Amino acid sequence: MKMIKGVLLGAGLLLVTACMTTNEVTGRSQFIIIPPSQDAALGLEAMNEVKKSAPVQTSGPMAERVQRIGARIVAISDAPNLGWEFVVIDEPVLNxxxxxxxKVAIYSKMVESFTSDEELAAVIGHEIAHAVLRHGAEQMSRAQMQNLLIIGAGVAVGATTEDDETAQMAVGLASLATAGFVQLPHSRKxxxxxxHVGTMYMAKAGYDPRASVRLWQRMKTLKEGGGQPPTFLSTHPSDDKRISRLEERMEEYLSYYRK
Ligand SMILES: [Zn+2]
Known part of the structure; x- marks a missing residue:
């Protein structure tokens, strides 16, 4: 964060002002230098890269289950018209x-670990919320600001053509995705x-929001069960923190579910 602050104080004040957008869903101010129009191309290109290097399933029972749940949640989300795509990556990873x-991917071990659609809906709702809230673009914007500092040129924004930039970012994003690290850069916030938004969505789509608490309790057990640490959980908030936050607002989620 110190590095980013340095850049902001230096060359980038105008840029930063121009790139602060208020998220319509959360009301939170986000720093995003990638225009919304670029999200689609970026995600599509990165997903195509993933398909070249990982065992991606776009059809079959597992993928169809994920797609059915995904479509139901997307329909009531704040961005039903994004270029949504739901795939399964056939690897024994809880991620x-x-x-x-x-563009959303769920690993097969995750799908198989949850035989109830409601718990899987909690996973999928969470990922849909990341995409709707543009967390990927926000995270990449932060990373780009750090790169700008490294090359010492805040004015370099826009010096490369948009297409080259998109292609480069997409390849980088795809390698992060296939390495299972896409979740890591997301902040605790x-x-x-x-x-929060994912649980609201699942409830509005008719899935019992209490399943979100069961999801994190189950993930905790699976994690303690040994084997590899599930990447899905390795981000900052602890399972207990997630669970207590969800429980605090459960009445609100249930009110959407019962409507
Ligand atoms: Zn996440």
Missing amino acids: AWALPGG MELEAD
Whole structure:
């Protein structure tokens, strides 16, 4: 954060002012240098890269289950018209991620670990919320600001063509995605925000929001069960923190569910 602050104080004040946008869903002010129009191209290109290097399933029972739940939640979300795509990556990993523009992947172990659609809806709702709230673009903007500092030129924004920039970012994003690290750069604030908005969405779509608490309790057990640490959980907020936050607002979520 210190590095970013340095840049802001230096060359970038005007840029920063221009790039602060208020998120319509959360009301939170976000620093995003990627225009919304670029999200779609970026996510599509990154997803195509992932498809080249990972065992991606776009059809079959697992993918169809994820797509059915995804479509139901997307329909009541704040961005039903993004270029949504839901795929399964056939690897024994407890993880899921969302790329800008609504490209979502759930790993097969995650799908198989939750036989109830409601718990899987909690996972998918969380990822849909990341995409709707543009957390990927926000995170990439922060990373780009750091790069700008490294090359020492705040004025370099816009010096490369948009297409080259998109292609470069997409390849970088895809390698992060296939390495299972897409979740890692999200801040604690973003994770809790995705929990909140995702649980609201699942409830509005007719899934019992109490399943979100069961999801995190189950993930905790799976994690303690040994094997590899689930990447999905390795971000900042602890499971207990997530659970207590969700429980605090459960009445609100239930009011959407009972409508
Ligand atoms: Zn997340």
